Amino acid sequence: MNITFISAPAAGKGLISSMLNEKYGFPHISIGDLLRSVDDVKVKNQVKNGEFVDNRIIAKLLKERLSMPDCDNGFILDGFPRNMTQLSIYEDICEHINNKKNIIIVLDIPREVGEMRVTGRRVCPNCGYVFNEYFDKPKVSGICDHCSHELIQRSDDNIETYERRYDTYLKETKPVIDYFETRGNVYHVDGSKSSDETFRDIEKIIGGYND
Numbered sequence: 001m002n003i004t005f006i007s008a009p010a011a012g013k014g015l016i017s018s019m020l021n022e023k024y025g026f027p028h029i030s031i032g033d034l035l036r037s038v039d040d041v042k043v044k045n046q047v048k049n050g051e052f053v054d055n056r057i058i059a060k061l062l063k064e065r066l067s068m069p070d071c072d073n074g075f076i077l078d079g080f081p082r083n084m085t086q087l088s089i090y091e092d093i094c095e096h097i098n099n100k101k102n103i104i105i106v107l108d109i110p111r112e113v114g115e116m117r118v119t120g121r122r123v124c125p126n127c128g129y130v131f132n133e134y135f136d137k138p139k140v141s142g143i144c145d146h147c148s149h150e151l152i153q154r155s156d157d158n159i160e161t162y163e164r165r166y167d168t169y170l171k172e173t174k175p176v177i178d179y180f181e182t183r184g185n186v187y188h189v190d191g192s193k194s195s196d197e198t199f200r201d202i203e204k205i206i207g208g209y210n211d
């Protein structure tokens with residue numbers, strides 16, 4: 001089975017993908033990671049600066065990666081397609097890779113919950129542990145429970161960046177989901193629950209397939 005994850009910003013796609021990878025062994029292919037791994041200075045810089053990378057480059061990389069033997073039994077694709085142009089690339093690639101079923105999982109999250117996840121996120125620069133001032137508070141505000149280091153807020157965890165990403169999602173990615181809906185292989189999952197609950201909801205969907 002090939003799982004394509006589409007999700008609103010801060011719905012927890014990365015974490016859920018890793019959980020699926022751990023339990024089922026499907027390789028987790030993230031477009032961001034794929035682009036960062038490219039040995040090309042121009043692409044590296046575009047990724048670093050959050051600039052647009054040519055869709056032809058993305059198409060080539062994705063095709064190569066999904067054709068590798070570890071994808072024969074299925075994969076988890078994360079971060080693609082994000083817009084209608086990428087949708088046609090996706091459809092073309094899906095025709096030429098393994099003959100497994102493709103299912104689309106959409107992780108939904110209300111804008112307000114996403115805002116709290118992002119603006120409340122505090123990271124420990126020492127041990128990497130992540131807290132949230134609303135949902136997963138450290139015992140002492142601003143201090144890491146595990147190593148007592150002072151917590152920081154990452155510069156891109158701000159409301160303006162989040163609003164921009166959410167608006168782009170509605171404008172560009174929502175039409176992709178609408179298109180998939182007409183094909184009947186889309187499952188909506190509530191991404192605002194805990195990751196364990198969300199994971200269980202996804203397992204119920206996957207359990208219905210034996211491909």
Ligand SMILES: [Zn+2]
Nearest residue numbers: 124127144147
């Ligand atoms: Zn720490």
